[in-house]
Amino acid sequence: MSIFRTKNLDTMVADSRSPGGLKKVLGPTDLIFMGIGAIVGTGIFVLTGTGAVTAGPALTLSFVVAALACCFAAMCYAEFASTVPVAGSIYTYSYATLGEIVAWMIGWDLLLEYGLATSAVSVGWSGYFQSLLSGFGLGLPTVLTAAPGALPGVETWFNLPALVIMLVLTTLLSWGVRESARLNNILVVIKVSVVLLFIVVGAKHVQPANWQPFMPFGVSGVMSAAALVFFAFIGFDAVTSAAEEVKRPERDLPIGIIGSLVICAVLYVVVAAIMTGIVPYQKFLGIDHPVSLALQYAGENWFAGFVDLGAILGMTTVILVMAYGQTRVLYAMSRDGLLPKRLSSINPKYGTPYFATWTVGIIFGVIAAFVPLGVLAELINIGTLAAFCLVSVAVIVLRKKRPDLHRAFRCPGVPLVPILAIVFCFALMTFLSKTTWIAFGIWLVLGLVIYFGYARRRALLHPGNAPA
Incomplete structure (x- = not known):
């Protein structure tokens, strides 16, 4: 009856390996590409301009601060993901250590994070897509280009x-993770090549002054920008949803999590340094295509396209991976009885949570189409x-509760590294706006209402609900 009841770790791992579950098809390369696919997108192509206005050339330090916060957390994720290779990411880990109520709230939080991320990035994708069409003299009717009220x-x-x-990528995800991973890998190669080409072309135009x-x-300014560009690193945690x-x-998840984060952190710092070296930071005010602006400023118009x-392509992979992460969290919560069981049903043909995939795809596709998303990043x-x-x-709790548990990857410096992750992350949270805190609080209160009104009594851990 306790809201802090926990799941048995050994049972969780055994259930994940039982026949009839999700197909095991991903390797370390797929995971690294999945991480890069989720990370390199809106952050590097859009938010770098806003970050430059907030921090100036010290935007590079902002990226370092955000990367450090993520790095400490990534070590913790890697330990859990390799030890408990179960779908659901931090929701699952919390259920095994901190209790059901904490797991429910963080799962509820992740559904919002991943869902709104797909909606926000799809709106950004739409803007770039329309810009590309205009370059060919094409365009959509104005009434179909933005949400109501988005354009004053x-x-x-x-x-x-x-x-x-959103609907196209939902279709792909519903067909199978192997097919989705192949497309993601191809798009990641192309977009990273574009970023590397920008570095090569832009470096010769840098003016140290x-x-x-x-x-x-x-x-x-550095910390405020770090709190904003932290959005640029969101995505590596989605890798753990593929567990x-x-x-x-036990081997591939730590490689995928840490490898993708390190590669993207290096790319971000270098791109930020080159951008602010080409264009005075003040000129990025109100610009939503800062990388293109830097090239135009340098006279390299041929490369802007x-x-x-x-x-x-970058935003396409972000939507794909974040939508994937959301469906796996939804699948895990449903399998535990906290959400309707239909959401954890596996399609026999595709081996995917077909109904859950289409449910979130349609909901957040509609949100992207009809809701202006002004403060979504925060x-x-x-x-x-x-x-x-x-x-x-x-991680700290599980080290105390189960010191005997086999850990294929051990987070170094426990409890220091997890404590540093908490300090860095909470420090960044304090730089977010009051409106963001209020909106987040409202979402959490709604989650509590649903938990006590529905989920708690239907959880498999509730007396009488456990399967025979």
Whole structure:
């Protein structure tokens, strides 16, 4: 009856290996590409401009701070993912260590984070796609280009491209993770090539004088920008959602999590340094295509179109991986009885949670089409930072509760590293706006209402509900 009841770790691992579950088809390369696919997108192609205005050339330090917070948390994720290779990411880990109520709340949090991330990125995808069409002299009717009220003084009905890309990728995800991974790998190669080409082309146009003053807004500016560009690193945690579909999770998951994060952190810092070295940071105010602007400023207009294409491909993989992560969290919560069982049913032909995939695809596709998402990045950030804090706490708790448990990967420096993750993540949360905290609080209260009104009595751990 306790809201802090926990699941048995050994039973969880055994259940994940039982026949009839998710197909085990992913290797370390797939996981690294999945992480890069989720991370390199809106952050590098859009948020770098806003970050530059907030921190100046010290945006590079902002990326380092955000990367450190993620790195500490990634070590904790890697230990859990390799030890408990079960779908559901931090939701599952919390259920085994911190109790059902904590697991439910963080699962509820992840559903919002991943879902709104797909909606937000699909809206960004729509903008770049329409820009690319205009380059060929093509365009959509204005009423189909944005959500109602998104364009002041302009009548719009809904964002058609955002809805279409969500439905197309939902179709792909429903067909199978192997097929989705293949497409993701191809797109990741293309978009990383575009980023590397930007580095090569842009480096020769850097003017060191543009880096002075380096920190025009002081430490506060660096930290505020770090809280914003933290959004750029969201995604590596989605790799852990694939745990039940990995061939050798004890080895491959730590490689995928840490490898993708390190590669993306290096790319971000280098791109930020080159951007602010080409263009004075003040000129990024109100710009939503900062990488293209830097090339235009340098007179490399021929390459700007490639950057737009890279941005479209980058956002496509972000939507794909984040939608995948959301469906696996939903699947895990449903399997535990906290949500309707239909959401954890596996399609016999495709081996995927077909109904759950289409449920979230349609819901958040409609949100992308009809809702202007002005403060979405901050709302996603606060949910992710809260999840990172909890996984860090969970590592410390599990070390105390189960010191005998075999850990294929051990987070170094416990409890210091998890504590540093908590400190860094909470520090970034304090720099988010009051509106973001209020919206996050409302979502959590709604989650509590659903838990006590529905989920608690239907959980498999509730007396009388456990399968015979």
